[in-house]
Each structure stands twice: as structure tokens, then as C-alpha cells.
Amino acid sequence: MSYEVERLTADVLVIGGGLAGCTAALQAREEGASVILLEAGNTFRSGNAGSGLDHIFSYVPEVHEKVGYTKDDMKKDMVMFSLLEKGFGYPKLGHLFVDTSYERVYKKLSAIGVGFDAKNRHLVNGIRLVPQWQSVPTSYNYEGRDVKVCLTNAMLKAGVEIVNRAEAVRILRSKDGKCAGAIALSTREDKLIVVTAKATVLATNGGADRLTESGVTTNRNFKHPSATTSGAGIALPIRAGADVVNLELAIKNGGMTFNGFQFTVGTPGGSWWPAGRLVDDDGNVIVERSKEYDLDEPDYVKKNQADYKKYYEQKAKASKLLQQGVQLYMDLSEATDEEIEQITFALRNEGMMGLWLDNLEHEGLTLKEIKVPLKYEERVIIGGSDAGVFVDEHLETTLPNLYAAGDVTGAIGNGFAPGAVVYGFESGLQAGTRVKEIAELPVWEEAQLEEVKRQAESIRAEADGYTWADVEREIRSIVGQFARFPLTDGKIESALKLLHKIREKHHLQAEDPYDLSKAFEVLFLLDSAEALFEAAKYREESIFGFRRVHNGEEKKADKKEIYGVHFDEAGKLVHTVHENGFPDDYTPECAFTNPGARF
Amino acid sequence: MSHKIDKSKCINCKLCYERCPECVYELDEEGKVYVKRPEACWLCGACRFDCPKNCIEIIYDASAKPVILKNE
Known part of the structure; x- marks a missing residue:
């Protein structure tokens, strides 16, 4: 079998057509960039908001000014998310959220036809506020069922080129070490789609929560999280050399x-x-x-x-x-x-x-x-918004010209729908601005495409291999067995040994293009699982709820350092250390903290 | 998962096939929609509410449905 290759070019490529990807594409287009969006499903109904979400939040001036809740109060409350409450992460992006959320969530979504007119007593401009997270209600119920339909229609109107049924499987690197676009697999034809782009926005889910039976089980038969959790959000960036941080802190027990x-x-x-x-x-x-x-x-x-x-x-x-x-x-x-x-x-x-x-x-x-x-x-649960690709305050990853937004990002506590919208728009703005400075399309080595093509063809040719579901179950058994606190050197080594064995011995098979996309997802999960245990190996001291015994001894970390992993150009996994955005003696200034938080 | 398409109402508009975030629906040799991979469904329900003829039913399997009691 030989795979056909379709080649496309754009100023900005967006990988993933959920809330973050669609908003990024719209904003980049508004900046004047030509935009291609790759989506594994169909943007009308894909992503975590695919069939709707009933609540979203923002600062709401009409309400909050009236009750004396200021933007500064909300900025303090934003540390309630993820590990920010523990003084771990980057508060700057939380501030950006508060400053721009009303404009980007309420106004921009209203403008493309999303209904906010829910019937209720707390009506201010038709918003029904429901209490959640912050110290006064900031969430509002709205008619969110068709938010993706509205976003898709807006993208079509704005001239975004949407490529549906195309699952991104590799981020391209240019000859000068920058992001150059991506390669995707068609999920319905034996075809690869290659997009060369001046800047790329990664907006596909982190996927760590598929490493065990999902905490948010949507497929009740397979105990599977939603289709949006492909694992690509970890595997793609680390393979391309962009840092993924806090992977070990995605481990939770119970x-x-x-x-x-x-x-x-x-x-x-x-x-x-x-x-x-x-x-x-x-x-x-x-x-x-x-x-x-x-x-x-x-x-x-x-x-x-x-x-x-x-x-x-x-x-x-x-x-x-x-x-x-x-x-x-x-x-x-x-x-x-x-x-x-x-x-x-x-x-x-x-x-x-x-x-x-x-x-x-x-x-x-x-x-x-x-x-x-x-x-x-x-049981072991792998998930939460702590882990993900590292981004700076402009949402650029450590790989130049690769931006990220939505659940894929880590260390800034943004695993939430309004965050996907706010940072989605921001990443589109940043990428759309960057490409104005870049005259030529990047040049990349064909060997990257040849490798994916070979891999795809060999899995499709395999007659007697393992199915993706079998391999996924095996990965989950290993993670569920060994990702138990306290993590010890022995547990980590055992897990890594078994995961390496899967990679060496298990040849995947795929009966059709859809099956092949699933096989690639399982390879992403294998990358993610290995990176998870490698990250756990590197964090030798206990911190928050993460418990680690190293050389037979448990020590508590006295410094809050953020650790990352990625593959270098020689294909070796390397560790990095990022400075934390908070001082070591940080105490939260929010009105209350959550005693039930797992970490 | 039990997916049922009421064939007496279905006009084969293929909207479910086009919009499903996974690939639960496929086209047979005559180009007609059928349920190929019910196990891939993650219950988003979009095919059901987007169907212009309201002819799709998805009922939880007995083995997979959530436990809910009646308050008495």
C-alpha cells in the first residue's frame, strides 16, 4: 500500500478545531493571515464543547461592579485553578484572562450567534449567574449546545480553510530549528496531508487522562474519555522539541x-x-x-x-x-x-x-x-490541568513559531472552557502578528514526511499485529499498576521497562484509515506514558500531593521548581527546569482555598 | 451502546456520518449510512439532536449505564 500525499501551505496552521483552535483560527484570520485548520473529527461537533457546554465564565462588569467585586479580586481568585493556589505556575496568564474574558467570551461569542439569553432572576443582559470557583458567581448558564456550530459558521465566513477528518500526527521542524507546520493523517482515506506554515497553533488536548481508565468517562464501555483526548497534545510537542511541563504532577491517586x-x-x-x-x-x-x-x-x-x-x-x-x-x-x-x-x-x-x-x-x-x-x-487517575506544553506570556512554546492554547497547555492552570476561548483568541492574535514579520515559508527536511509515510504504510500492511485497543489497555494496566504513591525508583523502572517492551515487541495493525489514526493515538499514549514516568524519575522529592521515595528515602522539596521534558534532535529525552512564576514563600490572597483539593 | 436508526424516517442526508466526532457511522456500498462502530461512541449525542428527521435513538447498554435510584 502506498500513501498519497497532499501538500498545502498557509501563514498560520491551527492543529485541532475545538474551542481554542476555532477561536485561534478566527483571530489569526482577523490579523490578515491565511489560515488552515486541521481537525480529526468535524469542527461542527468536535472537541470537548462539541455537543455543547452549559456554563462558561468571565468577569461581568455589569454584575461585578455592582456588588463590589473588582478585577483585582478576580485575579486573586484565579489562583483557585490547578496548582496556582499552591503558588506553582504563572499568574500573568490568569491576569490576562480577567482583563480580556468579558470581551472574548461574552461579546465575541455573542457576536457569532451564541445565545446568552437564559431565563432567570439574576438577569443582567440576560445572564444567569451560577456559583462556581470564584468568591462571587462568575459562571453563567447560556445556550452553549451549538457553540461549535456557530464557531464553524464564523470560520467559513471568515475564509478559514477547514480540513476535517485530518488527525495531526507530527509537527514539522524547519532546517533552522523552528516550527514549520504539521503532517496529518486522513481518517477516511489512505492519505497524508502536509501543511507548511509560518506559524502554528497547537490546540489539541493534552491527553494524559487517557493513560488510565478516564476520570471523566464518556465511553462507558471502554471507560474511555472523549474522542478529543488523543494524546497528541503531549506526544506532538515533545517529539518536536517543545517542552511539556508538570507531567509527573498529572498523577493522582483516588x-x-x-x-x-x-x-x-x-x-x-x-x-x-x-x-x-x-x-x-x-x-x-x-x-x-x-x-x-x-x-x-x-x-x-x-x-x-x-x-x-x-x-x-x-x-x-x-x-x-x-x-x-x-x-x-x-x-x-x-x-x-x-x-x-x-x-x-x-x-x-x-x-x-x-x-x-x-x-x-x-x-x-x-x-x-x-x-x-x-x-x-x-485507582490511579492521570489528568488535571497541571500538565501540558509550556507557554510563555505570549502563548509561544519553547519551539519558536509554535504557539499553544486550550487544554494542551500546562502550568498556567487553564484546563477550563473559558480559558480555551480567551487563550485561543490570544494565540491567534500572537501567531497572526508573528507571521507579518516572516517573509518566506519555512523549509524542512523531507525525511520527516518519509518517516510518517513509512510508519503509516507498515501499520496498514501488518496482517497479524495488535489492535490499538489491546495496546491501549496494556498501557493503562502498567500506568494503573505503577503510578501509585509513593512513586519509588523501583516502580518507575518497572513501568519504563514494560513500556519499552511494548514499543519493541507490539506491532500495531490497522484495517482502515480510521483504525490507523487510532493506532497513531496509541503510539502517542505510549510516548506520553514513557514521558510521564521519566518526568516522575526526575522529580526526586515529594511536593504537594506528589509523593516520591528516592534511594529509599522520602524528602520534601524546599524549592518549587517546574520541570519539563522534550526530545532533543538526537531523539534523546532531556529534562529542563523552568523558573516558577511565584515566590517560594507565596501565600494565596484569594478569599478562601479549597480544603478538598487533591493536591 | 445501542444505536438505532429508524430506517422508515431516515432520508440518508448523511449529517450523522459527517458530523460524528469519531467514525461511528459509515456508508455502505450503496452509499447508505449505517452504524459501524458503536463502541467508538462517547455519547456526545450530536447525531441525535442534529438529525433533521429525529430518527436516531441511543440507549445505554444495561452493562454500561449509570446507576440511578428513585428517591422514595
Whole structure:
């Protein structure tokens, strides 16, 4: 079998057509650049927001100025994300978020037809605010089901060249050591698509959470996270020589799950708020439903802060009870009819939850009468927004002319939808500005294309190999077995030995182009798993919840250093150290911190 | 996962085949849409609500559906 090669060129290439990729493409186009976007699915319905998300947040001047919550207050609260609360990461990008979020999330999405007119009492310009994360409500429910449809139509109108069913499998390096574009596989034809570009935005998911059974399981049969988690977000940059940081800190052990989801800070929040609560078998309320205050209520900010603090404490207690074997349930029995109507509206706009509602109906149940059991699982979880490709304050990675935005980025705490929008626009602005200074398209060695072509053809020719699903399961078993705290030298060596064996002995097969794209994803997962354990090997001391025994001894790190990994030009994995954006003696200035946080 | 296309309503517009973020749907030799890879579905539900004829049903398998009780 011989693979056909299609060659394209553009000023800016965007890899991945989720929220970050689409917003990056729109902004780069606005800067006057020609833009090609590669998407493994179809931008109309791909990415984490593919079938919608019901809440998103920003600073909202009309509301926040009224209650005395300033942008500076929100900047302090932004450290609630990821490891920033521990003084680990880069606060500058959080500030950029606060300063530009209203313009970029609310105004820009409104302008392309996304509806924000939800029916509710907290209406200011039609925004229904729901409490989440910050010390006053900053999230709003909106008609987010078709956000990707709106973004796709806007891109088509703006002249972005969208190449669907094209999964990027390699970032090209120019002869002078810069990013030169990417190679993609068609998922429907035996064809490679090669894009040479002056600047590239990487906006495809980090993928670390596919290294074990997913914490946010969307495919219930395979315990698979969404299709958006291809692993490319780690493998592509490290192979191209761009640093990926904090990989070892993506390792977590144990967590609460709820309705098949990892129990995150917003649950029961987000869609369920304000009426969801947690009760035990005897009907004792462990986590209370939330209160909503009128914007004119005196001490609005203080009252919200006191309630959030209580919520986080109750949630930490719930986690402890579940670990002790106490059964807890989420119910909506305190919800009013109006709230049930709002929750239904929210769930209909929140991706797979619409299907969940259909299935509830199929079972003959109504929201008001459900009781959803929670559980605590001891298993290894790989995920969170700590790990990802390193970006500077202009969202440029350590490989010149390669930018990144969305869940793929690390160390800046931006694994959240509005972050994908805000940093997506910013990366498009930066890349679109950069290409104005570059006269010629980059030149790259053909050997990079030959290697991918050979690999694709050999997997398609393999008659008696392993399927991608088999190899993925094997990688997960290894990670689930050995990524347990405390990480020891022995566990890390065992894991690496077994992963190397998979690479040497397991020849993948693929029956069709789709299967081949999955086989490449599994190779990305193998790269990611190896890099994860290599990163863990390098961090020899315990820090936050990451526990490490080195030479038989556990030491606590006294310096907060950020570590990265990438492959050098000789194909050797190298370690790097990045200066932390916070002082070592940092204490958070936000109104409260989350005692239930795993790290 | 149980995917059902109501063939009596389907007009073979191929929207589900075009928009599915994975490749759950494929075209047969006559160019008609069928469910080829139900196991690849991650339940986004887009094919169902984008279908102009409302003819797709996706019901959780008994072995894979979330546990939900009735509050009594």
C-alpha cells in the first residue's frame, strides 16, 4: 500500500478545531493571515464543547461592579485553578484572562450567534449567574449546545480553510530549528496531508487522562474519555522539541466519582446548582444545596464567600465519609419547579448530559425524584490541568513559531472552557502578528514526511499485529499498576521497562484509515506514558500531593521548581527546569482555598 | 451502546456520518449510512439532536449505564 500525499501551505496552521483552535483560527484570520485548520473529527461537533457546554465564565462588569467585586479580586481568585493556589505556575496568564474574558467570551461569542439569553432572576443582559470557583458567581448558564456550530459558521465566513477528518500526527521542524507546520493523517482515506506554515497553533488536548481508565468517562464501555483526548497534545510537542511541563504532577491517586464523572469542584454545581445536595442513607445532609442572593442584598460578596467556604469544607467531609465506606447520594429533592426547569435547560446544553436526560426519561424517572450514588475510587487517575506544553506570556512554546492554547497547555492552570476561548483568541492574535514579520515559508527536511509515510504504510500492511485497543489497555494496566504513591525508583523502572517492551515487541495493525489514526493515538499514549514516568524519575522529592521515595528515602522539596521534558534532535529525552512564576514563600490572597483539593 | 436508526424516517442526508466526532457511522456500498462502530461512541449525542428527521435513538447498554435510584 502506498500513501498519497497532499501538500498545502498557509501563514498560520491551527492543529485541532475545538474551542481554542476555532477561536485561534478566527483571530489569526482577523490579523490578515491565511489560515488552515486541521481537525480529526468535524469542527461542527468536535472537541470537548462539541455537543455543547452549559456554563462558561468571565468577569461581568455589569454584575461585578455592582456588588463590589473588582478585577483585582478576580485575579486573586484565579489562583483557585490547578496548582496556582499552591503558588506553582504563572499568574500573568490568569491576569490576562480577567482583563480580556468579558470581551472574548461574552461579546465575541455573542457576536457569532451564541445565545446568552437564559431565563432567570439574576438577569443582567440576560445572564444567569451560577456559583462556581470564584468568591462571587462568575459562571453563567447560556445556550452553549451549538457553540461549535456557530464557531464553524464564523470560520467559513471568515475564509478559514477547514480540513476535517485530518488527525495531526507530527509537527514539522524547519532546517533552522523552528516550527514549520504539521503532517496529518486522513481518517477516511489512505492519505497524508502536509501543511507548511509560518506559524502554528497547537490546540489539541493534552491527553494524559487517557493513560488510565478516564476520570471523566464518556465511553462507558471502554471507560474511555472523549474522542478529543488523543494524546497528541503531549506526544506532538515533545517529539518536536517543545517542552511539556508538570507531567509527573498529572498523577493522582483516588477520587470521588458521581454519575460516571470524576467528582470535581463544580459537582453538584454547574448544571445542578443551586439545588443539588449530598445526603447519606439516613437522610442527613452532608453537602447543602447552595443559596442564591439578590444582587442588591447587603454584604453580597461576604455572604457568598462564607457559603463557598462552607461548601468546600462540606465537600472535603463528604470525601472522607466516602473513603470510610459511608454511602452518599446526590439528590434534587429541595429543588423548586423553576429550578428543575433551569437544570433541564442547562443539561440540554451540556454535551452528553442531553443524552443522559433522554435515558432518564427512557427509565421512567424525573430529575426531581432521582438519587445518584457517589463512590470513592482508589485507582490511579492521570489528568488535571497541571500538565501540558509550556507557554510563555505570549502563548509561544519553547519551539519558536509554535504557539499553544486550550487544554494542551500546562502550568498556567487553564484546563477550563473559558480559558480555551480567551487563550485561543490570544494565540491567534500572537501567531497572526508573528507571521507579518516572516517573509518566506519555512523549509524542512523531507525525511520527516518519509518517516510518517513509512510508519503509516507498515501499520496498514501488518496482517497479524495488535489492535490499538489491546495496546491501549496494556498501557493503562502498567500506568494503573505503577503510578501509585509513593512513586519509588523501583516502580518507575518497572513501568519504563514494560513500556519499552511494548514499543519493541507490539506491532500495531490497522484495517482502515480510521483504525490507523487510532493506532497513531496509541503510539502517542505510549510516548506520553514513557514521558510521564521519566518526568516522575526526575522529580526526586515529594511536593504537594506528589509523593516520591528516592534511594529509599522520602524528602520534601524546599524549592518549587517546574520541570519539563522534550526530545532533543538526537531523539534523546532531556529534562529542563523552568523558573516558577511565584515566590517560594507565596501565600494565596484569594478569599478562601479549597480544603478538598487533591493536591 | 445501542444505536438505532429508524430506517422508515431516515432520508440518508448523511449529517450523522459527517458530523460524528469519531467514525461511528459509515456508508455502505450503496452509499447508505449505517452504524459501524458503536463502541467508538462517547455519547456526545450530536447525531441525535442534529438529525433533521429525529430518527436516531441511543440507549445505554444495561452493562454500561449509570446507576440511578428513585428517591422514595
